[in-house]
Amino acid sequence: MEQRINTEVWKALIRAFLPFKGRDVISILDFTREDLEELFERADYFLEHRRSYRLLEDYVVALAFFEPSTRTRLSFETAAKLLGAKVIGFTSEEGISIAKGESLADTIRMLDAYADIIVIRHRYEGAALFAAEIAESPVINAGDGKQHHPTQAMLDLYTIRKLYGSIDGLVYGVVGDLRYGRAASSFIYGLTLFKPKKVYLISPPLLRARPEVLEVLKERGIPFEEVTKVDEVVEEVDVLYVTRIQKERFPDPLEYERVKGSYRITIELLKRGKEHLRVLHPLPKVDEIEPAVDTSKYAAYFTQARFGVPVRMALLILIAGVEP
Amino acid sequence: MNPQTASLTVSKIRNGTVIDHIPAGKALLVLRILGITGKEGFRTAVLMNVESKKLGKKDIIKIEERELTSDEVNVIALVAPSATINIIREYNVYKKLRVQIPQIIRGFIKCPNPTCITNRGREALKARFKVIKRQPLLLQCVYCGTIISQEDLEKQLVM
Numbered sequence: 144m145e146q147r148i149n150t151e152v153w154k155a156l157i158r159a160f161l162p163f164k165g166r167d168v169i170s171i172l173d174f175t176r177e178d179l180e181e182l183f184e185r186a187d188y189f190l191e192h193r194r195s196y197r198l199l200e201d202y203v204v205a206l207a208f209f210e211p212s213t214r215t216r217l218s219f220e221t222a223a224k225l226l227g228a229k230v231i232g233f234t235s236e237e238g239i240s241i242a243k244g245e246s247l248a249d250t251i252r253m254l255d256a257y258a259d260i261i262v263i264r265h266r267y268e269g270a271a272l273f274a275a276e277i278a279e280s281p282v283i284n285a286g287d288g289k290q291h292h293p294t295q296a297m298l299d300l301y302t303i304r305k306l307y308g309s310i311d312g313l314v315y316g317v318v319g320d321l322r323y324g325r326a327a328s329s330f331i332y333g334l335t336l337f338k339p340k341k342v343y344l345i346s347p348p349l350l351r352a353r354p355e356v357l358e359v360l361k362e363r364g365i366p367f368e369e370v371t372k373v374d375e376v377v378e379e380v381d382v383l384y385v386t387r388i389q390k391e392r393f394p395d396p397l398e399y400e401r402v403k404g405s406y407r408i409t410i411e412l413l414k415r416g417k418e419h420l421r422v423l424h425p426l427p428k429v430d431e432i433e434p435a436v437d438t439s440k441y442a443a444y445f446t447q448a449r450f451g452v453p454v455r456m457a458l459l460i461l462i463a464g465v466e467p
Numbered sequence: 468m469n470p471q472t473a474s475l476t477v478s479k480i481r482n483g484t485v486i487d488h489i490p491a492g493k494a495l496l497v498l499r500i501l502g503i504t505g506k507e508g509f510r511t512a513v514l515m516n517v518e519s520k521k522l523g524k525k526d527i528i529k530i531e532e533r534e535l536t537s538d539e540v541n542v543i544a545l546v547a548p549s550a551t552i553n554i555i556r557e558y559n560v561y562k563k564l565r566v567q568i569p570q571i572i573r574g575f576i577k578c579p580n581p582t583c584i585t586n587r588g589r590e591a592l593k594a595r596f597k598v599i600k601r602q603p604l605l606l607q608c609v610y611c612g613t614i615i616s617q618e619d620l621e622k623q624l625v626m
């Protein structure tokens with residue numbers, strides 16, 4: 144009994160002083176603002192001290208990508224390798240053949256036997272949570288269907304903090320496919336941990352944010368408004384978070400052709416905005432942003448992508464419970 | 468006692484459960500939620516549209532030789548929050564239970580989202596719902612976040 148109490152006390156102490164240690168990363172909503180601030184401080188360190196470390200020398204990080212991804216996978220792989228971890232895993236094609244006939248549960252059990260941290264991307268919503276329930280090692284969700292992409296949200300918020308010094312008090316416009324896009328949903332969830340002045344949800348009616356996302360905004364008292372054109376709010380926003388609208392989402396291709404222009408970000412449009420207006424995008428982008436924007440002061444998305452590595456390095460060491 | 472109720476409540480049960488004060492018309496949903504189809508073998512009486520002082524009209528279910536567990540009792544609250552449950556032993560009320568909407572509901576509700584991991588046939592996994600609002604009832608799939616209302620739930624139970 145006494146032994147048990149001690150373990151409980153010990154666990155509570157670890158939670159208090161090392162809130163990330165051993166933790167699963169399923170949704171950005173599992174975190175507090177304080178957690179993220181701690182994460183961002185570590186990310187600052189890795190951004191300033193870009194070199195390789197031996198902090199995770201004894202660690203195996205498994206990258207289980209059941210769905211195609213180049214950016215997120217490379218970003219995790221680079222982060223893990225810079226920390227000295229051994230990286231194992233598979234990408235979508237192997238993932239499909241592994242998954243053929245085998246349950247996700249069995250694949251996770253196998254990876255759990257090898258790895259100290261499991262990073263998973265899967266087509267099904269809830270796959271990462273399910274994996275976390277099975278695995279003893281901490282699980283990081285690198286995208287589950289249309290639902291969550293918490294590490295993307297972390298680096299998005301980190302980018303805004305870097306650009307503006309604070310995430311609070313700004314007006315945000317989240318543009319594109321808010322219904323099926325996990326980056327957009329996760330970004331909106333992430334904003335609810337802070338105090339945005341206002342969040343505009345800008346999408347065609349067909350691709351509005353899902354009810355559960357709006358529920359969180361309401362519950363947390365975030366001022367928000369659903370609009371259908373970037374045009375309507377461009378003068379007011381400080382940050383435009385742009386995501387791709389896929390043609391396939393529209394039952395009628397003509398409807399897509401008719402609306403797509405309302406979500407295209409051009410230099411012309413941005414010039415109407417505030418002086419310090421910046422555009423973020425989780426990438427890859429196709430034609431939702433005019434190429435001329437890429438080399439303008441408005442484009443923050445390449446910097447944003449670069450922050451993926453230090454933010455993920457920070458997350459990995461915090462989960463492992465080690466310090467640089 | 469008026470003659471009508473008398474004729475309907477004569478069949479006192481010896482051992483089992485009486486679920487009373489079910490809103491009129493919801494008795495079959497309650498049976499669905501409990502997974503009672505009639506094939507289980509125990510005698511079950513369903514009384515519908517019985518006069519009630521509290522509800523105007525109500526349904527009653529009597530199940531012989533089966534005592535409901537408190538988990539079973541609580542899921543009844545999803546469709547019949549006013550229901551009261553009496554566990555009967557040797558013709559007497561052995562225990563009275565009030566239904567209370569649980570915080571987490573396991574098992575019997577299917578997630579309507581086709582790409583929810585709980586609908587991937589290969590996994591040994593049952594949907595789990597969190598109650599996010601009691602009045603009006605809103606349930607959220609723990610895995611995929613999909614929200615379902617009382618109406619969605621009842622539709623699913625009828626199907």
Ligand SMILES: [Zn+2]
Binds near residue numbers: 269580610611613
């Ligand atoms: Zn679900």
